[in-house]
Amino acid sequence: MDCLAIEMLPPNAQHVLESLNTAVVIFDKELHLSSINPAAEMLFAISANQMIGEDLSRILSDSEALAASLHKTLESGHPFTARNILLTLVGGDRITVDCTVTPISSGKDAPKDTQGLLVEINRIDRRLRLAHEETMLGQQVANRAVLRGMAHEIKNPLGGLRGAAQLLERELKDRSQTEYTRIIIHEADRLRNLVDRMMGPNQPLNKEPFNIHRILQHIAKLIAVEFPPTIDLVRDYDPSTPEIMGDPEQLTQAFLNVVRNSAQALKDKGKGKDGGEIKFRTRIERKFTIGKTCHRLVIRTDIIDNGPGIKEELIDKIFYPMVTDKAEGTGLGLSIAQDIVQNHGGLIACQNQKGRTIFSIYLPTGDPDGI
Ligand SMILES: Nc1ncnc2c1ncn2[C@@H]1O[C@H](COP(=O)(O)OP(=O)(O)OP(=O)(O)O)[C@@H](O)[C@H]1O
Numbered sequence: 001m002d003c004l005a006i007e008m009l010p011p012n013a014q015h016v017l018e019s020l021n022t023a024v025v026i027f028d029k030e031l032h033l034s035s036i037n038p039a040a041e042m043l044f045a046i047s048a049n050q051m052i053g054e055d056l057s058r059i060l061s062d063s064e065a066l067a068a069s070l071h072k073t074l075e076s077g078h079p080f081t082a083r084n085i086l087l088t089l090v091g092g093d094r095i096t097v098d099c100t101v102t103p104i105s106s107g108k109d110a111p112k113d114t115q116g117l118l119v120e121i122n123r124i125d126r127r128l129r130l131a132h133e134e135t136m137l138g139q140q141v142a143n144r145a146v147l148r149g150m151a152h153e154i155k156n157p158l159g160g161l162r163g164a165a166q167l168l169e170r171e172l173k174d175r176s177q178t179e180y181t182r183i184i185i186h187e188a189d190r191l192r193n194l195v196d197r198m199m200g201p202n203q204p205l206n207k208e209p210f211n212i213h214r215i216l217q218h219i220a221k222l223i224a225v226e227f228p229p230t231i232d233l234v235r236d237y238d239p240s241t242p243e244i245m246g247d248p249e250q251l252t253q254a255f256l257n258v259v260r261n262s263a264q265a266l267k268d269k270g271k272g273k274d275g276g277e278i279k280f281r282t283r284i285e286r287k288f289t290i291g292k293t294c295h296r297l298v299i300r301t302d303i304i305d306n307g308p309g310i311k312e313e314l315i316d317k318i319f320y321p322m323v324t325d326k327a328e329g330t331g332l333g334l335s336i337a338q339d340i341v342q343n344h345g346g347l348i349a350c351q352n353q354k355g356r357t358i359f360s361i362y363l364p365t366g367d368p369d370g371i
């Protein structure tokens with residue numbers, strides 16, 4: 001269908017639109033909103049009452065490119081479908097959608113006389129996210145296996161090296177030479193620490209029921225001690241989050257690795273209005289799929305900072321071991337955090353948004369539903 005004639009819309013069209021799961025919005029020829037169905041209200045997080053008659057730019061904050069395409073359709077009268085479009089909502093959230101635009105004319109004999117546009121929008125983030133996660137989970141498992149194998153191979157001779165240096169130290173007649181054996185022992189210890197981190201958590205999970213806010217409160221205290229007081233820690237908790245079954249020690253380590261990165265990213269920020277801020281936000285997600293498993297209830301914890309953001313060239317790799325842009329970094333923090341969270345059936349995802357970096361830690365609360 002090239003064009004919808006207004007007469008073709010049945011009298012109960014409004015009712016049909018309201019029942020659709022697909023988000024549908026209708027604009028007049030000035031690109032003012034003339035109709036929006038409930039699915040679109042949900043998608044754009046706006047209310048029809050407030051938005052009818054408003055300009056497209058009031059719904060989307062970077063709407064110029066879309067507005068240009070819509071104007072073209074108004075002129076040409078030709079429908080179009082665009083895929084993978086990134087839209088920024090007025091609240092700052094970004095969503096990826098496929099959208100189909102169909103011109104509405106005043107009558108079937110005047111298809112060029114376009115009176116408005118009907119826009120169908122399908123959110124595809126979820127589909128993209130699932131495909132991306134599946135790849136990431138597979139790669140993470142393979143990477144960790146290689147790393148563990150390597151770490152194991154390094155660790156064995158390292159023990160021998162350290163032991164031999166200790167024996168040598170005892171035999172030395174000239175005590176001033178112990179300086180050298182000390183260096184060997186010290187460096188062997190340093191290497192063993194690194195290798196232990198590379199092997200990741202090797203303790204079995206010591207599970208108990210606990211509330212996620214307990215961990216976050218503890219981490220807030222640790223960060224307040226470790227970092228300068230210029231960082232503002234903001235809490236936005238959903239008090240209804242249920243307890244989860246997990247290992248609080250290991251999860252504290254995982255959360256701390258993520259929050260520490262945020263605090264490090266804020267090192268150049270001052271205090272006050274333009275100062276550094278880390279927000280802890282908790283929310284409940286229902287019927288949420290992680291990897292191949294659909295969970296009835298998942299707790300999402302967002303760690304949000306207003307630092308410079310993750311470097312574009314690193315964003316697809318930061319969960320891999322040894323990826324770092326810090327002079328003193330080992331690049332293991334996020335890889336270990338991801339490993340711990342995955343052992344709990346969860347996942348960590350990240351995104352750069354306008355002026356914000358968001359790490360979302362998903363943790364299922366109970367038995368999965370299966371799919
Ligand atoms: N909140 C953030 N803002 C900007 N970049 C980040 C943020 N979190 C992580 N990164 C990027 O991801 C990289 C990997 O982080 P990861 O914690 O794995 O290693 P690291 O912090 O560099 O070293 P380590 O944690 O082992 O001391 C960091 O070097 C940084 O470039």
Ligand SMILES: [Mg+2]
Pocket residue numbers: 257260261333334
């Ligand atoms: Mg780190």
